[in-house]
Amino acid sequence: MSNVVDVLLSGVFAASILFLVAAGLQVVFGVLKIFNLACGSFYALGAYVGVSAVNWSLAAGLPRPLFVLALVGGGLALAFVGPIVERLLRTVYDRDEAFQLLLTFAVVLMLEDVTQLVWGTAPYSTGALYLSYGQALILGSTVPVYNLLVIGASVLIAVGLGLVLTRTRWGRIVRATADNREMAEALGVNMRRVYVQVFTLGTVLGTLGGALVIPSTTAISEMGIELIVQAFAVVVIGGLGSMRGALVGALIVGVLRAVAIATRPEVEMLLIYLIVIGVLVVRPRGLFGGAAA
């Protein structure tokens, strides 16, 4: 029993991080119709900046239990990357999507080396902070409280995003743009501004995901290109452009991977890609695709 809970909880933890990155991918795809391979690189960037932010702020006298604030701050501070990359992508909005995809790939290549330039090639971690909130006993299994915090934060962000997109004026504009760009523009929506805002939102979701995951693991420069293919699996299973799809897809990928690792480690990602291919072949719109944003 405790084993099952262990596996499930670690799956949900992975899923909550995956959801953040996948949500960033989805919101950008929904509005800009660009599959942003650089989402994984934003995640890696968030992880590195997260570690540095924690180290600096602890050295500057931040009480240890508040290190989460440094992580979140680091993730949010990276929002400035969004408009820069969006400025780059703006040059190819009217091009075939092959070029847009390749331009995001160019960003992947550049950011991978930028992280190496700044932080070097050695793995980076926050050390023992991970367990500084202690462990909780849930149904006979021990879980780091930090994991529960992240799961909670991710749920909060999911709910918040849902509310913003469905209940606010800005959310309606975003959904209208995703649905029909020409019509939204004709009705007076400032497309350029919406694109920058949405892309920045997507960026922050990625960097926040990276910053939040980092206490539980170590930052390495390949983490971005590794995560993007998982996030890719999530959005394909859930359906491109769909937020609900990102949520369900992340849960499927996160939990299935955890179960596979615990029972049959050799099928781990193999299983995920088989599902991805199955979904693409049988139902290319994914579980929740079709509806915009």
Added chain:
Amino acid sequence: MAGPAVAQTSPRAGARAFAPGAWVLALAVLAVLVAPLVVSPYYLTKMLPFFAYGVVLLGLNLLVGYTGLLSFGHALFLGVGAYTVSVATTRLEIRSFEVILLLAALTAAIVAAPIGALCVRYVKIYFGMLTLAFGMLFYSFLIKFYAVTGGDQGLRVAQHSLLGLFEARSGERVRFLTGQFYYYAAAVLAILALVMWRIVRSPFGLCLRSIRDNPEKAEYLGVSVRRHRWYAFMLSAVYAGIGGALLGPVTGQVDPTLVYWTHSGNLVFMVLLGGFTSFFGPLLGAFVFIFLQDQIMSVVPYWRLVFGAILAAIVIFAPTGLMGLLSQRPTLPRWAVLRQAPGPEHAN
């Protein structure tokens, strides 16, 4: 210019446009032939991946440039070819490299047949995603099934003989590679380039271009769009398999990074760098990519930063690549400019 090389409507216009190109080509061939006499072994060993990637990219551009399908998982077939060499030389005791090349082509075709049949049902981003997923599926297989594939360590490539005459004696590997193997690989590239040249100029090649430019119209005119896309997919996979097989002996070791998605991305990068609207563009792209990477890495380890910037500049300012810049035709063909309504577009 509406597409690679022969988009001109009259054959005479094509011949005129290629007169200076023919001279450049002749010079390039001559340079390749005499290089072993004048160039240091170090640069000769860099030419070997060029020959291998050249073959791969000729095939990839049949898909990208001529058929209009962007594959983001093409390294899969390169990997199939490379692993075929390794398995053939170490487990099956096959020595003849000609047999190995045939085997690599055959294996790639067998693997590509079902994958291609599934992938060509889609176009645009969905085609790219499906190929990416298959590539990563093969990657996870290579990583996890250690007993068969050697896991992340990969497999070694053992002794093989060229034409039944030449093989690397122990301690003379570099001499073999920069001597007999160099000419052998160059010959394979030349032959396959000639074959591809014929293919893209055949009625079949014309069908592919008509599909790329307007699939609905092609279908209406009686071209079986999906089947032609499938043939193009298989052909490009066979080229990738042979190219991968040529790469095996060069590195002496094959490992899963060969099929990782970033490697597929780099293949597309090379095609775009040289110019996907030109027949020889991908070859130029491979050449520049390999030697520029080598030069940069001899100065700083951050080749990705430089290459990412180059790729961005190419995509934004020179989408027809170096060939487009050289021929002063930097405008994109129309099929690469128009944007269509988003959504999973089923191929016809």
